[in-house]
Amino acid sequence: MRQRRATLKNPEQEVGLFRRRSLVAALVVMLLTCALVGRLVYLQVIEHQAFITRSDKNRMRVEPLPPTRGLIYDRNGTLLAENRPTYNLTLVRERAGDVDDTIKLLVSILDLPQDQTEIFQTRSRQRQRPYQPALLMSDLTEHQIAELAVNRYRLPGVEVEAQMLRYYPQGPLMSHVLGYVGRISEKDLQRLDSSNYASTHFVGKTGIERFYEDKLHGTVGYRQVETNARGRALRELSRTPPIPGEDIRLTIDAKLQELGAELLDGRRGSIVAVEPKTGAILAMVSSPGFDANQFVTGIDYKSYKALQDDPDLPLYNRAIHGQYPPASTVKPYMALAGLQNGVITPSDTVYDPGYYQLPNDSRKYRNWLRWGHGRVDMKRAITVSNDTYFFTVAHELGIDRLSSFMHRFGFGEDHSLDVWAPRSGLMPSQDWKRGRYNKPWYPGETLSVGIGQGYWLATPLQMATALAVLANKGHWVRPHLAQKIGDQAITPPFPNTPEDIELTNDRWWDLVFGAMENVMSGSEGSGRASGRNLQYRMAGKSGTAQVFTLGQEQKYNAAELAERLHDHALFTAFGPIEDPQIAVAVIVENGGGGSRVAAPIAREMLDAWILPHMKSEEEAKAAVEASQSEATVQNVGD
Structure with a gap:
């Protein structure tokens, strides 16, 4: 039997193996240590601020x-x-x-x-x-x-x-x-x-x-x-x-605002009062109103639905969103347009049989007084609010010249300085109708616009603004609501103010003012009932805006119509004429005649603003005179 060869132990080989294994282990330990130290350096040094911030966020x-x-x-x-x-x-x-x-x-x-x-x-x-x-x-x-x-x-x-x-x-x-x-x-x-x-x-x-x-x-x-x-x-x-x-x-006067609301007495309508010299809006009433406190914390559905469904539209701001035919309140501006464009003179007269007819047209455009006013000149036409005279002026002007002139008073445009989202109304022209309806402009439509009806629409703020420009004899000041913000006063001139209106003859302003004064104090004036016992000179003009169009032979009878089909009552007025302090536009929806319903409201608003100022001026004048008299007596005594 063959014997197995004995194997001898090799110490050198084992030592070498141990050393190699130890070296590898040491390298691994060193690499792990370096990685650990590197990570610690990264966290403690490089990312120190980020982790401090993250830590602070947990407690701060x-x-x-x-x-x-x-x-x-x-x-x-x-x-x-x-x-x-x-x-x-x-x-x-x-x-x-x-x-x-x-x-x-x-x-x-x-x-x-x-x-x-x-x-x-x-x-x-x-x-x-x-x-x-x-x-x-x-x-x-x-x-x-x-x-x-x-x-x-x-x-x-x-x-x-x-x-x-x-x-x-x-x-x-x-x-x-x-x-x-x-x-x-x-x-x-x-x-x-x-x-x-x-x-x-x-x-x-x-x-x-x-x-x-x-x-x-x-x-x-x-x-x-x-x-x-x-x-x-x-x-x-x-x-x-x-x-x-x-x-x-x-610029609002709370007492004047309250008076306006009381005068409207819950009726649908609006009153806007402007100070002509500064453009300050003194009152801007829209009736009926609503309680804004309901909306602060969130109005409930039932209450909001009631406001929305209310036929009187209390959420609707009539002063800046209501667009109405300005009616006969525009006749003073029409007179100036005719004078400026040379189609009339102050002494020209028109015979009014109670209607106006266009050349080669059988249709009769009737005056509000069906039997007519006879022969009228410019002053009497404004005083009695004769339609036939202004049908004639409108036809002679044509819609484009008429529209261009009215834009200069701010109709069809928004020139307010700081009123939130007002409407600009509508001042029609041939181009406007062609673009809107793709139809030509007809001469009869010019006649309607000539007495503030037809397509022409204006807001109460626009009517008050135009009246303020008229009272200023063409000088423009943009209407505004803020009088002072912090310590900064808001005073004119304001940026983007329209150019002043300059007439060929400055005397024409006074002629129109005289006719508007006759409206309040003349024997034929439509506003004479509201002009009694005036202590200052007041200029006014009434208007009655149709809610629907009558047939040529139809006669308006309010008693036969639903209340919301009655005419709108309008009146615009300013005073004192020689030194205008306030211009007011009043509209009472479905109120009927402007001279009967809206004129007394305008008179009350003007009285409330002007009379206290007059008394203050008289008291101040009396004090100065008394002081001067006392000084004279003292000098004589010395």
């Missing part, structure tokens, strides 16, 4: 501080829009856990209708950035606050915040002028500066609140707070205070 939070909204006053310092302390319910989605469950619990705790759940869910998503609280509910009651406090541990991410809430002391009286603020919507978020509106829940929606939103809102502030693991604030670390919005003083 930057919270925006909403600015206090600016206040709004009338020209005499009467407060029209203020801020009242209130408590709001807010939700931070990132801290609320299951948002749907939290909202359902909220609705249950506050004993709200179940449809409020969907409303809360919608509002919880209306935010500009993560961790920003979303406003769920405003103006909490004491009972609701107590219920939320008791159940606070069950409502993560839910907070009750103290904040100032907009309030309008005048209610419906100023609703159309001021507008209102409301909750920020998704549409609002698209146009707002998200950084400046962080933590702001309300924004101006209409009126002055919307137009001057950037001035009234202010600048957001911030505070840094330390929080616990649940996100509750423990202490404030630093603060950058917000800058409050600027206060605004309006």
Whole structure:
């Protein structure tokens, strides 16, 4: 049997193997150590600031501080829009856990209708950035606050915040002028500066609140707070205070505005009063109005539906959105257009048999007085509001020259400085009709426009503005609502003001003023009933706008018509003639005759503004005379 060869141990080989293995192990340990050290250097040195910031975010939070909204006053310092302390319910989605469950619990705790759940869910998503609280509910009651406090541990991410809430002391009286603020919507978020509106829940929606939103809102502030693991604030670390919005003083006189509302007495209509020299809007009444406070915290569906369905349209701002035929109130402007374009002279006369006929046309365009006024010149035509005379002027002018001249007074255009979203009315022309209806212009349509009917439409603000330009003898000042913003006074001249109207003969202004004065004080004047016992010189012009068109042989009979088919009553007036202080446009929807219904309102408005100023001037003059007399006596004594 073959014996197996014995194997001898090789120490050198084993030592070499051990050394190789040790070297590899050492290299692995060194590589791992280097990786560990490198990672530590990366975390502790290179990314030090980032991780410090991340750590601070776990215990510190930057919270925006909403600015206090600016206040709004009338020209005499009467407060029209203020801020009242209130408590709001807010939700931070990132801290609320299951948002749907939290909202359902909220609705249950506050004993709200179940449809409020969907409303809360919608509002919880209306935010500009993560961790920003979303406003769920405003103006909490004491009972609701107590219920939320008791159940606070069950409502993560839910907070009750103290904040100032907009309030309008005048209610419906100023609703159309001021507008209102409301909750920020998704549409609002698209146009707002998200950084400046962080933590702001309300924004101006209409009126002055919307137009001057950037001035009234202010600048957001911030505070840094330390929080616990649940996100509750423990202490404030630093603060950058917000800058409050600027206060605004309006040109509106609250007492004159209140008088206008009382004179309309709930009837559908509007009154606009403008100070001719400055363009200041003294009153801008739209009746009926609505309570803007309903919209601040969010109006309920039933109340909003009632406002929408109201046939009197309380949400409709008639002063700037209502477009009416200006009717015979335009006849003074028509007279100036005829004089300026050389188609008439002040002494030219027209015979009025009660109607006007175009050449080669059998149709009769009737004067309002069916048997006519006989022979009339320009002054008498304005005084008695003769249609036949102005049919003649309109036909001689033609629609394009007529339209061009009326645009210079602001008809068909918006020249207001700071009125939110006014309509521009309509001043028709041949090109306008061709573009709108693809039809030619007919001569009979020019006659209708010549007495302020037909296609011609104007807002009460436009009528008051044009009258102010007329009272200024062609000098333009843009109408405006803001008198002072913060410490900055708003005074003319204003940018983009239309060019002044210059006539070939300045005496024509006085001729037209004399005719308008005759309307109030002349024996044939349509406004003479309202012009009795005047203590100043007043110029006026009545108008009666048709709501529907009568047939050629039809006779208007209000007693046979539904109330909403009655004519609109209009009246425009300014005074004193030698130094105009106020120009007023009045319209009463379906009121009937302008001289009977609207003229007394215009007279009351002018009296309320002019007479106190006259008394003040007389008192001041008497004081000066007394002072001079006393000084004379003293000198004699010396």
